[in-house]
Amino acid sequence: MSRRRLVVVGDALLDRDISGRATRLCPDAPVPVVEEEGRRSRPGGAALAAALAATDGHEVWLICGLGRDEAGEELGRLLASAGVRVVDLGLSGPTPEKVRILASGRPVLRLDREGPAAPGPPTKEAAEALVRASAVLVSDYGRGVAAALRARLEEAAVRTPLVWDPHPRGPEPPPGVFLATPNAAEAALFARDGGGEDRAAAGRRARLLLGRWRARGVAVTLGAGGAAAAGEGSSFSVPAPRVSGGDPCGAGDRFASRAAGLASAGASLRETVEGAVRAASAFVAAGGAYAFRPGVPEPSGEGDDAVSLARRVRERGGTVVATGGCFDLLHAGHVRMLQAARSLGDCLIVCLNSDASVRRLKGEDRPLVPEEERAAVLRALGCVDGVVIFGEDTPEEALRRIRPHLFAKGGDYDVSELPEARVLAGWGGEAVILPYVEGRSTSRLIREAASRAKSV
Numbered sequence: 001m002s003r004r005r006l007v008v009v010g011d012a013l014l015d016r017d018i019s020g021r022a023t024r025l026c027p028d029a030p031v032p033v034v035e036e037e038g039r040r041s042r043p044g045g046a047a048l049a050a051a052l053a054a055t056d057g058h059e060v061w062l063i064c065g066l067g068r069d070e071a072g073e074e075l076g077r078l079l080a081s082a083g084v085r086v087v088d089l090g091l092s093g094p095t096p097e098k099v100r101i102l103a104s105g106r107p108v109l110r111l112d113r114e115g116p117a118a119p120g121p122p123t124k125e126a127a128e129a130l131v132r133a134s135a136v137l138v139s140d141y142g143r144g145v146a147a148a149l150r151a152r153l154e155e156a157a158v159r160t161p162l163v164w165d166p167h168p169r170g171p172e173p174p175p176g177v178f179l180a181t182p183n184a185a186e187a188a189l190f191a192r193d194g195g196g197e198d199r200a201a202a203g204r205r206a207r208l209l210l211g212r213w214r215a216r217g218v219a220v221t222l223g224a225g226g227a228a229a230a231g232e233g234s235s236f237s238v239p240a241p242r243v244s245g246g247d248p249c250g251a252g253d254r255f256a257s258r259a260a261g262l263a264s265a266g267a268s269l270r271e272t273v274e275g276a277v278r279a280a281s282a283f284v285a286a287g288g289a290y291a292f293r294p295g296v297p298e299p300s301g302e303g304d305d306a307v308s309l310a311r312r313v314r315e316r317g318g319t320v321v322a323t324g325g326c327f328d329l330l331h332a333g334h335v336r337m338l339q340a341a342r343s344l345g346d347c348l349i350v351c352l353n354s355d356a357s358v359r360r361l362k363g364e365d366r367p368l369v370p371e372e373e374r375a376a377v378l379r380a381l382g383c384v385d386g387v388v389i390f391g392e393d394t395p396e397e398a399l400r401r402i403r404p405h406l407f408a409k410g411g412d413y414d415v416s417e418l419p420e421a422r423v424l425a426g427w428g429g430e431a432v433i434l435p436y437v438e439g440r441s442t443s444r445l446i447r448e449a450a451s452r453a454k455s456v
Contacts, residue, residue, distance in 0.1 A: 012045050051294045066088050091118070092117050134264040157178075162178050217230070217272075249288040254283035278380070293318070320405050338383050353390065407420050415433060
C-alpha cells in the first residue's frame with residue numbers, strides 16, 4: 001500500500017543552537033562570555049512541520065522558498081535527511097535564521113538573521129503537488145508563501161482536507177478549510193472581540209471564527225490546556241495530558257502536522273483534534289523542537305505498533321527505553337516513574353503484564369482493571385509512546401522483540417537481581433533503576449479503599 005502524500009505549504013526557517021560555557025563576564029560590558037563548544041541546526045517554521053509529518057510515516061512534500069545562500073543549502077540538506085521532498089519557489093533575499101546562544105544549556109541570547117525576502121511565483125511542480133495531495137497543511141509564518149499560493153489553496157480546500165495554521169501577518173484560511181488551528185493569542189487578534197483569555201473565551205472565538213472563515217472546523221490551541229474547538233453544529237473541549245517539564249517550542253507545529261495526517265486518513269474533526277492534542281503533549285514531554293532530531297520518528301500518542309516504532313527509532317539513531325509492570329491502579333508514583341523513564345531516550349514503550357500474568361503474580365482477585373483498559377490509560381499519558389502486553393511472569397520475550405537500549409525499573413532493586421538485565425546484555429542493552437516513590441502502591445490503595453468501605 002502506498003503512503004499518503006501530505007503537502008506542507010509555508011515559510012521555512014533554519015534554527016541554529018550555539019552552545020558553550022559561560023565562566024566570566026565581558027570586561028567592557030556586564031554580559032557573559034560564552035566559550036563555544038558545539039553547534040546544531042534543525043528545520044524551523046514550515047520546515048519543522050514537514051519534518052514532523054515525515055516522522056509519522058507520510059510521503060511529505062514541502063512547498064516553500066529557500067534563499068540562494070549557505071543557510072538555504074543547509075536547510076535543504078536537513079529536509080532531505082528527514083525524507084521531505086522540497087518544492088522550492090526561491091526567495092528574493094536570505095533564508096531566515098534564528099540563532100540561539102546557550103550557556104550550560106540555558107539560552108542567553110537569540111539572534112535573528114532575516115532581511116526583506118519574497119517567495120517566487122507558484123510553479124507547475126507546486127500546482128501538481130497540491131492536486132495529488134491526500135491532505136494539505138498550510139504552516140504560515142507570515143513571510144508570503146501562503147499568500148503567493150492563495151488561489152491554488154482555495155482550489156485545494158474544495159477537494160482535499162486542508163489544515164491551516166494561520167499567522168496574523170498572513171491571509172485568512174479559505175472557505176471550506178477542514179481545520180484552522182490558531183493559538184489563543186492569534187485567535188484573540190483574529191476575533192477582535194475584546195473578550196477574556198480563559199477556555200470559555202477560546203471556545204467563543206472558535207465559534208466566531210468558524211462562521212467568519214466559513215471553515216468546517218476551528219481549534220484554538222491552549223498549550224498545556226489542550227484545545228477548544230468548534231465544528232459544524234458542535235463545540236467541544238479537549239484537555240491535554242499532564243506533562244511534567246518538557247519544552248513547548250514547536251508544539252503548534254506538532255499539533256498541526258498531526259492534525260493534517262489524521263485528516264488525510266479520514267478522521268473526524270473530533271478525532272483529529274484529540275489526536276493532535278495528544279501528539280503535541282508527547283512532543284512537549286520529549287523536549288519540544290530543541291530536542292527534535294529530523295529522521296527520528298516522533299512519538300505518535302496514537303497507539304502505534306510499539307515494536308515497529310522501536311525499530312524505526314533504532315534505525316534512525318534514537319534511544320529506545322522500555323519499562324514494565326502491572327499498572328493496575330495507575331497512581332502518582334507510576335506516572336513519575338514513567339516520566340523519568342521517558343526522559344532517558346527518544347521513546348518509551350511499556351511492557352504490560354496481561355490479566356493472566358497479574359493473577360499469577362498478585363492473586364486471583366487481581367487485576368482490578370482489564371489489560372486493554374490498563375493499556376488504554378497508559379497510552380493516554382504524554383510520556384508513553386507504545387504498549388506491549390505480555391503473558392509471562394517477566395517481560396524477557398517482549399524485550400527481545402523491542403530490543404531497547406535501556407530498561408528502566410522503579411524501586412529498590414539491585415540491577416544484578418533483574419532477570420531482564422541478562423536478556424538486555426544480548427544486544428548491549430542496559431538496565432537502570434529509577435528512584436522509588438515512597439508511600440505509593442496499588443496494594444496499599446486497595447487496602448485503604450476496602451477499609452473505608454467497611455467503615456461506611
